[in-house]
Amino acid sequence: MASSMILYWGSGSPPCWRIMIALEEKNLQGYQQKLLSFEKNEHKSEPVMAINPRGQLPSFKHGDNIINESFGACLYLENQFKSQGTQLIPDSxxxxxxxxxxxxxxxxxxxxxxxxxxxxxxxxxxxxxxxxxxxxxxxxxxxxxxxxxxxxxxxxxxxxxxxxxxxxxxxxxxxxxxxxxxxxxxxxxxxxxxxxxxxxxxxxxxxxxxxxxxxxxxxxxxxxxx
Amino acid sequence: MASSMILYWGSGSPPCWRIMIALEEKNLQGYQQKLLSFEKNEHKSEPVMAINPRGQLPSFKHGDNIINESFGACLYLENQFKSQGTQLIPDSxxxxxxxxxxxxxxxxxxxxxxxxxxxxxxxxxxxxxxxxxxxxxxxxxxxxxxxxxxxxxxxxxxxxxxxxxxxxxxxxxxxxxxxxxxxxxxxxxxxxxxxxxxxxxxxxxxxxxxxxxxxxxxxxxxxxxx
CATH class of the missing domain: 1.20.1050.10 (Glutathione S-transferase Yfyf (Class Pi); Chain A, domain 2)
Incomplete structure (x- = not known):
């Protein structure tokens, strides 16, 4: 599962960090990842722009599914892996x-x-x-x-x-x-x-x-x- | 169900409108509602401040549960009334x-x-x-x-x-x-x-x-x- 995911991220960015925490909580270690540099403008590089026309980090792909918005990606992970790892949205x-x-x-x-x-x-x-x-x-x-x-x-x-x-x-x-x-x-x-x-x-x-x-x-x- | 809900809203505010559309889509007509005037500063009035320290509209309560953020309230309604009305988050x-x-x-x-x-x-x-x-x-x-x-x-x-x-x-x-x-x-x-x-x-x-x-x-x- 996790190996079909790729995350482009920048160090210290809270939106990037959110997805990384959610991936850990859902036991999805082993995803592909690429640490990019904002200073070097790597968030505007070709692999990012190919999945994210905004040229922003995080950019996240699971198989063919692209969810770059951090809130969206985290909710997607919770929904797709509901019974795996930490339950992040309570039932009550x-x-x-x-x-x-x-x-x-x-x-x-x-x-x-x-x-x-x-x-x-x-x-x-x-x-x-x-x-x-x-x-x-x-x-x-x-x-x-x-x-x-x-x-x-x-x-x-x-x-x-x-x-x-x-x-x-x-x-x-x-x-x-x-x-x-x-x-x-x-x-x-x-x-x-x-x-x-x-x-x-x-x-x-x-x-x-x-x-x-x-x-x-x-x-x-x-x-x-x- | 709907009668235990109350929405404080302002006319034309997209965040307020979102919750109203979600309530309609989930067949939750009949909720209590109070149209307030931003011009008259009614979003800072006592009943709003009692459930929303930010003094903003929308302010929304279902029983004792308070969710004033429009995205949060809409996701809550979808989750709580999943099989009722329109399914707003697809399964695939x-x-x-x-x-x-x-x-x-x-x-x-x-x-x-x-x-x-x-x-x-x-x-x-x-x-x-x-x-x-x-x-x-x-x-x-x-x-x-x-x-x-x-x-x-x-x-x-x-x-x-x-x-x-x-x-x-x-x-x-x-x-x-x-x-x-x-x-x-x-x-x-x-x-x-x-x-x-x-x-x-x-x-x-x-x-x-x-x-x-x-x-x-x-x-x-x-x-x-x-």
Whole structure:
């Protein structure tokens, strides 16, 4: 099964990481993979463009089936390999509701993190404003406080949606890890840090940990003053 | 079943519309609903804030289960009422892959439309730049051309992912309808217009058509020159 899959990915990209965690959780080790460099523009290379007209990573193929969107690929894997490995979408309606809610809230967190972290990359020099940087940081800080609050209300040792690891964690954990990599304060966000410590030891997460993070343990401190 | 559901919604909002289409497709007519006014700030009112700390529409509750994210709510409804009404996620792996891919690409289209349509609402006056407006419009135009190309490659009369109506249509149709409402050219996007004409007659879509669009058939022509 796994040998008919190929994943093109970039190190540290939360969307790529999600698919890699889902593949590990579903016991689909042994898939083909190609680590590409964003810096060298390899996400615009021919093998990627052939299956992904957006020229983005992740790009993912299973047999003839192409699903490049990280949420789509993870849901596809859960559906196609439902009884294999970890069940990522719970059966009970109450737990399912929580998982779906937190999964998709991750997209808002992702957007607000991108607005801060990639500001100078996305906004041309002549269009940059300190007021925009300040507003984006405030919006991200409020978003992270919302998540900190979610964890505060849950029992110690809980995962992002329920007491055990689900698709909500597949989605949000890489985002949280990314925030700490970019300097998020453990003192200001103690519950997020607890969650980070809990999930980072998980074998699916360890097996897919971004390789360049191992070499250079700390990223830029863009989020330090949030 | 449906009577234990309540949806707080705003007229014309694609995320709200998605849930309403899904409810119709799953034969869940008779749910409680409350049409709220964004202009009057009713999305920040107490009943909404009680189930949605973001103070956004849609806000949706089924019994005690709260799922406010439109993608999450639609997937929840499909999962909870799998054998009722329209099957929105196909069984075959090839079709499932296509549906998941197009579903989540909708989020990029949504983001690029928001960047254009809400520019003056989102960006304070002193931070606005004609160059940004131009770039956002070009990005949206390229995005819509990508979708136009998807439909060109499909058989006539196809839906957004496969030959029949699926969750991909629940997600993307409100976005396409919104684009035409805001002046998108039928001449430049003939396949999108064909798709728009095909789906707008569907009973689930007719039953949930934004009420204020009936009163004022054409919106602002922001997208006319794309």
């Amino acid at each position: 309606s109450a737990e399912q509701a929580l998982v779906y809610q937190r999964m998709f809230e991750t997209l808002t967190l992702q957007q607000k993190m991108a607005d801060v972290i990639y500001y100078t990359w996305k906004v041309p020099e002549g269009e940059r404003h300190d007021s925009a940087v300040k507003r984006n940081k405030e919006a991200l800080s409020a978003e992270l406080q919302l998540w900190e609050g979610y964890f505060q209300k849950m029992d110690a040792g809980s995962y992002a949606a329920v007491k055990y690891f689900t698709m909500a964690d597949v989605m949000v954990f890489p985002q949280i890890a990314y925030a700490f990599r970019f300097g998020l304060s453990q003192e200001k966000f103690p519950k997020l840090e607890e969650y980070h410590n809990l999930v980072k030891e998980r074998s699916s997460v360890q097996a897919s940990w971004p390789p360049h993070w191992k070499e250079t343990p700390q990223g830029m401190e863009i989020l330090k003053d949030l | 792996s090839a079709e499932q892959a296509l549906v998941y891919q197009r579903m989540f690409e909708t989020l990029t289209l949504q983001q690029k439309m928001a960047d254009v349509i809400y520019y003056t609402w989102k960006v304070p006056e002193g931070e606005r730049h004609d160059s940004a407006v131009k770039r956002n419009k070009e990005a949206l135009s390229a995005e819509l051309q990508l979708w136009e190309g998807y439909f060109q490659k499909m058989d006539a009369g196809s839906y957004a992912a496969v030959k029949y109506f699926t969750m991909a249509d629940v997600m993307v149709f409100p976005q396409i309808a919104y684009a035409f409402r805001f002046g998108l050219s039928q001449e430049k996007f003939p396949k999108l217009e064909e798709y728009h004409n095909l789906v707008k007659e569907r009973s689930s879509v007719q039953a949930s058509w934004p009420p204020h669009w009936k009163e004022t058939p054409q919106g602002m022509e922001i997208l006319k020159d794309l």
